[in-house]
Amino acid sequence: MKRRIVPLSSQSAVLRQRSSAVKDLKSVETVIRDLYDTWPTVAALGIAAPQIGARWRLFVFRLEEPEHAQPEVLINPKVVRARGYVDEYEGCLSVSRLYGHCVRAEEIEIAALDGEGRRVRRAFYGYNARIIQHEMDHLDGVLYVDRVTDWDHFRLWVPTEDGEGMEARTPEPDVLDRLKALVRPLPGFALQW
Numbered sequence: 001m002k003r004r005i006v007p008l009s010s011q012s013a014v015l016r017q018r019s020s021a022v023k024d025l026k027s028v029e030t031v032i033r034d035l036y037d038t039w040p041t042v043a044a045l046g047i048a049a050p051q052i053g054a055r056w057r058l059f060v061f062r063l064e065e066p067e068h069a070q071p072e073v074l075i076n077p078k079v080v081r082a083r084g085y086v087d088e089y090e091g092c093l094s095v096s097r098l099y100g101h102c103v104r105a106e107e108i109e110i111a112a113l114d115g116e117g118r119r120v121r122r123a124f125y126g127y128n129a130r131i132i133q134h135e136m137d138h139l140d141g142v143l144y145v146d147r148v149t150d151w152d153h154f155r156l157w158v159p160t161e162d163g164e165g166m167e168a169r170t171p172e173p174d175v176l177d178r179l180k181a182l183v184r185p186l187p188g189f190a191l192q193w
Helices: 025-041 126-139 173-180
Strands: 046-048 058-061 072-083 086-092 095-104 107-113 119-125 148-159 166-169
Touching (some): 025 058, 072 119, 107 126, 148 173
Antiparallel strands (some): 058 072, 095 148, 148 166
């Protein structure tokens, strides 16, 4: 079933809680199906279970490259290795249309279960590594805004005057003030780069 994306607000506790490990795939079959059903309705490369209101350590994602990669699920992901440092723009379905600079590792290797419950170990590089780290953060109640490095370069994507596309603008100070009020210090178990 298609689910709505939970927006970041003072009322969105599910986005700020650490998710529970999956012990039995049967218990999360509906959540996985809902993530796949929600997938075509959003423009994103990943959706984590907390974003649809489910507190489980799993997410669906699609690699940026290859271009036509199919979405897949990762369950109970853990970082095995992280290297490098990248500070780039990032956005989130739960923080609609706002993009800011965020620090991530340039390379990441994780151990997880796939959708069939098989153990997998995978390495991700560049933008694909950022996708995985972003979704893994959701499982720990962390959003990209908690990692923002430069609030002066935040951008808001708005429709162009002709309605044919989108353009980046500097958000009004009150928009950023409301967002900053929702930022939380990173918990001790969150990945730090």
